[in-house]
Amino acid sequence: MNSRKIMIRAVLVVIGLPIVLVLLAFGFFYSVFYFPNWTSATTGAVVSSGKKREYLLYVPKSYDRTKPTPLVISLHTSMSWPSSSMAISQWNLVAEENRFIVVYPAGTGRGPKSWEMTGSETPSRMSDVIFISEMIDKLEESYNIDKTRIYSSGMSNGGGMAFVLSCTMSDRIAAVAMVSAGLDPGLVQACRRHISECSGLYGELVSAKPVRTESDRICSRCGCHAPPIHGLR
Numbered sequence: 001m002n003s004r005k006i007m008i009r010a011v012l013v014v015i016g017l018p019i020v021l022v023l024l025a026f027g028f029f030y031s032v033f034y035f036p037n038w039t040s041a042t043t044g045a046v047v048s049s050g051k052k053r054e055y056l057l058y059v060p061k062s063y064d065r066t067k068p069t070p071l072v073i074s075l076h077t078s079m080s081w082p083s084s085s086m087a088i089s090q091w092n093l094v095a096e097e098n099r100f101i102v103v104y105p106a107g108t109g110r111g112p113k114s115w116e117m118t119g120s121e122t123p124s125r126m127s128d129v130i131f132i133s134e135m136i137d138k139l140e141e142s143y144n145i146d147k148t149r150i151y152s153s154g155m156s157n158g159g160g161m162a163f164v165l166s167c168t169m170s171d172r173i174a175a176v177a178m179v180s181a182g183l184d185p186g187l188v189q190a191c192r193r194h195i196s197e198c199s200g201l202y203g204e205l206v207s208a209k210p211v212r213t214e215s216d217r218i219c220s221r222c223g224c225h226a227p228p229i230h231g232l233r
Contacts, residue, residue, distance in 0.1 A: 041086060041104070046138050048131040055105040055135060056082040059143070060096045068146035070100035071139065073132065073165075073173075075158030079112040085158065101143060105135055107157075115161035128161060129168050136172060148174060155179040 041056040063069060072095070076085035082104035086092065091102040107113035107128065115128055139145055152173055154162040159181025166176045 040092065044103075044135075044138070046131070046134050048134045049127045051127075053106065053131045053135070054082075055103050056086060057104075057139075058086070058092045058095060058102045060092075060099055060101070062096065062099045063101065063143075064099075065144050068144055068149075070149035070151070071136070071145050072100055072102045073136075073150070073152040074102055074104050075115065075152065075154030075161045076104065076107065076113065077155050078107075078114040078157035079109075081113055082106050085155075088155070089153070091153075100149075101139070101145070103135065103139060105132060107161075115157050115164075117157075117160055117164055126164070126168075129164060132165065133169060133172070147172070151175050151177070153177045154181065156181060 041058045043054060044057050045052050045054045047053070072091060074082075074085050074089050074091050076082055085104050086102075095102045107115040116126065117128075136145075136150065140147070150173055152162045152165050153176065154160070155178065159178025162176040162178045163181060165173050
């Protein structure tokens, strides 16, 4: 009976492995042909806190070094890679149309990467915060970055990291946007200034009104005194 199970498993592996490889190849070529800008990014790195930290960088063809250019920092989800963030967000296409630079930094981990948002360090001294700050320094040395228009976006774990940046680097990050992210109550005390929160927009993509309960809760935690603005037109 055991030998039969082993035989069945071996057959499944033999059949399944080629299928997986075909699907991976299809995904790669689909990205190349339907999203050509996906492969136009370059790899960069900085040594931060004694470790080599890497990122992917996309500079649009319309980039003009004589003009200050906005920068968007796109943060990947937990157990993922910068290339995944690039493929999912499709920021490169938007950057090409609107002339801004996009950088996709990598979190930490031997395999898939994640962002570390807990530990004994104060938020401003977290290794990931220091890395992103030093990465911005390097990009500002190499490109004409508009220092008043540096933004960050992220999903899930990456969105949580964007929250951290909004608290610890409000002097450099103009605004952040996130999807399915959580805000650690312990990080609120580290905010250099109150967070101006906006949940969703009216429009063709989001027809529902913003969730007031969540925005009211965030305003309460952040000590906002002015009445919140629910929705934008």
